[in-house]
Amino acid sequence: MLSDSVPFIMKYQILFLILFTFTALLSCSRDKPEVKRLVHITGQITVDRQIDASGDYSGIQLLSTISGGSQQTDTLFYALTDSSGFFAADAVFDMDDIYPVLISRNRNTFGILNLVFADGDTIHIQASLPNVNQTVTISSKENDLLTILNRLERNFTRVANFINAGAIEEDSIEIEIEKWSDLYWELFDEYPDTHVGKISGENSAILLRDWNDAKMLDRSALILERHNYFSPGVRQVLTDYYAQTDGLTGALEFLQDLENRSEIQTHLMEIKMERIELLFDSSRTIEANRYLEEFKQSFSENELAMQWADNISYDIEFLAPGYPFPELTFITIEGDTIRTRELIGKPFLMEITRFDNFLYQQQYDRTVAIHQIYRNFDLQIITVPLASSDVMLQAFFEERSKLWNIIQPNSFDTEELAEILNLNRIPTRFLVNSDGTIIRRYIGNEYDDVVRGLQQIATLTE
Numbered sequence: 001m002l003s004d005s006v007p008f009i010m011k012y013q014i015l016f017l018i019l020f021t022f023t024a025l026l027s028c029s030r031d032k033p034e035v036k037r038l039v040h041i042t043g044q045i046t047v048d049r050q051i052d053a054s055g056d057y058s059g060i061q062l063l064s065t066i067s068g069g070s071q072q073t074d075t076l077f078y079a080l081t082d083s084s085g086f087f088a089a090d091a092v093f094d095m096d097d098i099y100p101v102l103i104s105r106n107r108n109t110f111g112i113l114n115l116v117f118a119d120g121d122t123i124h125i126q127a128s129l130p131n132v133n134q135t136v137t138i139s140s141k142e143n144d145l146l147t148i149l150n151r152l153e154r155n156f157t158r159v160a161n162f163i164n165a166g167a168i169e170e171d172s173i174e175i176e177i178e179k180w181s182d183l184y185w186e187l188f189d190e191y192p193d194t195h196v197g198k199i200s201g202e203n204s205a206i207l208l209r210d211w212n213d214a215k216m217l218d219r220s221a222l223i224l225e226r227h228n229y230f231s232p233g234v235r236q237v238l239t240d241y242y243a244q245t246d247g248l249t250g251a252l253e254f255l256q257d258l259e260n261r262s263e264i265q266t267h268l269m270e271i272k273m274e275r276i277e278l279l280f281d282s283s284r285t286i287e288a289n290r291y292l293e294e295f296k297q298s299f300s301e302n303e304l305a306m307q308w309a310d311n312i313s314y315d316i317e318f319l320a321p322g323y324p325f326p327e328l329t330f331i332t333i334e335g336d337t338i339r340t341r342e343l344i345g346k347p348f349l350m351e352i353t354r355f356d357n358f359l360y361q362q363q364y365d366r367t368v369a370i371h372q373i374y375r376n377f378d379l380q381i382i383t384v385p386l387a388s389s390d391v392m393l394q395a396f397f398e399e400r401s402k403l404w405n406i407i408q409p410n411s412f413d414t415e416e417l418a419e420i421l422n423l424n425r426i427p428t429r430f431l432v433n434s435d436g437t438i439i440r441r442y443i444g445n446e447y448d449d450v451v452r453g454l455q456q457i458a459t460l461t462e
Helices: 005-029 141-164 170-190 195-207 213-227 232-261 265-281 285-298 303-318 358-377 390-396 414-420 444-461
Strands: 037-047 061-069 072-080 086-093 097-105 108-117 122-129 137-139 329-331 337-339 348-353 380-385 428-432 438-443
Touching (some): 037 108, 061 086, 072 097, 086 097, 097 122, 108 122, 108 141, 141 170, 141 195, 170 213, 195 213, 195 232, 213 232, 232 265, 285 303, 428 444, 438 444
Parallel strands (some): 037 122
Antiparallel strands (some): 061 072, 061 097, 097 108, 122 137, 329 337
């Protein structure tokens, strides 16, 4: 058995980043809202007198935008300082979130501030050019709470590193997890209706996964009662939980409940995407296609939604579980030829990545553990490096062992491979059964689920 505690801590750190960044990445697909939210932003931006002794601080620009699809952008906030450096303006947006604000002058960007925009809040900013991020002070109800949350996260990260290093006794790990979950929950409990309070509550809930699932569900229910939606990372954790405990039906019912509660078009779109992907991963391709057609009709004017639909359509048609894996030919670093059609009779895990990818580097030790366990079931592992060189390969394996087949960098057509396997993100992995059919594709941190797929191999070979 692989240890569950260390992978869980790594998964938590990844999910925390998702909470802060994933909604920003998807914000570019937001439709124009029917009801606008507003936050007032005011302050003063000056210039270091060693840089400009004129005392004229006019023309400093503050700008926050989101992509509206294609090359179109929507401006959420814009302000220009007067000669004293003062500015005041309103940011108008569709949902509370963390948004980047660029500070520039004369087309030179001097800093990017990540600000919580929450309806009805007032933000005060004080900073000086050129070292904006080193001199800035930000004050508002939500952003003050974000400072507290960031401090909590830094402290918890240190504890997580101690756990990963084995510096905390195994029977004490659960106590630490509960303690930090409670600390995050205190922030939500005190400020349950704030955006940052919601984020802290979500951190508290997902931290309990596999340690205290009952408390995780109780806390998630309280968050949902207040806010009617979950961030994507939390939604994924809970969907996986219901899939494991109640099967596909339970997971679909959970997503349907979230869809019924959805008040914002973006949330509705994300949930529909997740339902289609869940059906697709569960080999329910007829249902997946039916929901996909409905999705296309509902979001036909959303360019990014249509791009996602095209990608998932290809996956359903050619890369669905149970479909034959495409025939590919590679040359290993030892000069051997690998043809996937000749691997029939042995299961294999093919991973497409970059050696300088941080997530892949984090996951490497787990791949080593998988190799050690499942080689007894004839599992072959094949690593296909993208945008790599011999120097990068040597550097990566300077302190790591080469235990399986590594494909020679630049010995294949990268664009052709990306097209055949519909590659959008790395690392991407395909687990293929001994009969040459796809068990499942794993993208990014979905690798946490690979052990369940490998158990199918173990069952079939017993």
